Amino acid sequence: MSETELAKGGQEYPRPGREALVGAHTGRREPGPERRGEQPMVPEAEFRSYYGKPIINKPVWQSPDIPGYLFLGGLAGASSVMAAGAQLTGRRGLARVAKVGAAASAGLSGVALVHDLGRPGRFLNMLRTFKPTSPMSVGSWILASFGPAAMAAAASDLTGIAPGLGAVATAGAAVLGPPLATYTAALIANTAVPAWHDAHREMPFVFASSAVTSAAGLALLAAPASECGPARLLGSVGGAAELATGRLMEHRMGMAAEAFSEGKAASLHKGAQVSLAAGVLASLAARRSRIAGRVAGILLLAGSALTRFAIFEAGMASARDPRYTVVPQRRRLQERAGNGGPNRTG
Amino acid sequence: MVANPFTSLLEQSEPATASGYADHPPRMGFFTDTSVCIGCKACEVACKEWNHVPEDGLVFTGMSYDNTVGLGADTWRHVAFIEQRKPLGQQVTGHGDAGIRWLMASDVCKHCTHAACLDVCPTGALFRTEFATVVVQEDVCNGCGYCIPACPYGVIDQRQGDGRAWKCTLCYDRLGVGAEPACAKACPTDSIQFGVLEELRERADNRLSQLHGAGVADARLYGRDPDDGVGGDGAFFLLLDEPEVYGLPPDPVVTTRDLPEMWRRVAVAAALVAGAVALGFARSVT
């Protein structure tokens, strides 16, 4: 055993007194065949683990708080853009629904976030610094500026007080809304959770279309049908885009896509696809039928929410099972070794 | 301090320098040589005692001699036990089929060169010390939990009933006064060696060739390579089997490496939201 002394100036770190002869033949000899124990006769199986235990620690984020936050952020963000569009084109009813929707979802998402923090009293520590390497830091600043703008816009619309300020707030919320709707993709993809990180290329586009889908859904559900032309169009386009980008994401993410076809995530995922497809059809029919418009609104909102819950659950499942971490990493190493690159664990 | 926040992701620099320390001691770390670990768990006990880490359940797992299962908020050193029907090098390991080898390894926070936990921390509670180690300031941590799934090794976790994130500090308090970390101090076989990282790497290289010479072809270094997905570990290991057998990821990466690309895509996607809605209003007749 060595004594390591660390002094602040020049340090000396003695090496161990002697080296243990691990694995060396120590002279003891058993009768019998030269080599004992099990010999590896077959190539080693692709997947091994430590008693099946997960490699990464699973997120402590809870459902419905966090998937709800992802959904509400998208709804709020895209609604604020819709509010500005409605205001500029004189659709007063649609503008009111979108503004109130944006403000309410921003408020609710704040509640979900604070509820999920282990220590709600410390929420303000989020605004202690600004760190571009932390999507949560960037997002906190976006939410902290979006929230007041969206609420001022809604308050001014409802009360008729300070319409000038209301217009400025509406414009501000419309500028901050799109990043609010899409930053959450970076938030969850910038983790070691296989089903989230391996989707980091497509996730922003899934979230963008999902946000548009939900905002169109809210408008179709609550705004006067006579002002809902843009919402019908955006509902069908957004819903179709959400289905298409989701497909692409699954296709490109490799093995982690399996997490979407098992357990809770699979039912949510199926539900999302069915609601979205039906919602797209209903919004196409909404031009002729008021009822179809309301039904489309419900289906699109549900589809968008289910997409976020499915992604959340798939991530949790992929964090629990070491297979999702080990197998793709092992393949990566093999590919690198095959290409003559360095073997990182070698 | 740092002009470009992604500097540390792009350069292979001294992490302490990259974090803005002009004058700092050499980078300190651990070399855990699992080939001499005897599974005594003195490191686990010393760590708990020194750092006042609370008890986190006394359960019987049936996983060989391992009842701590893995690293977490209340386990900062974890000794893994693996029983394998396989001789170790040229050792004679038993009678007939009973021959087993016992792998034991004391796991710990890797104090990554590019630490995902530190990158994603929104409050700045996680910081880089002058010794280039990674430490949580508990009075700043607000319990957001982002660092937990960010760590590619499953090290840091949330403490029950407390909500904050906890992990190995590489005994920052002891280093500050010139003492070595509690686990290294307690290790009776020098399986855990503490020192200047550069020197530990050299020691590890020598040890590896010695073991290869002795016929232990399985021996490999893990986390030693500064070119790996996290820029090399401040705490690295000599293992006798694949990393995943010990519960370690075979090819960990710091996901913040892909964040600049993610931000670009987030920006394009945000522009699409604005553009689509604008177009929706422009194209709509009603």
Ligand code: SF4
């Ligand atoms: S091993 Fe995990 S907790 Fe430790 S420094 Fe690296 S990312 Fe952070």
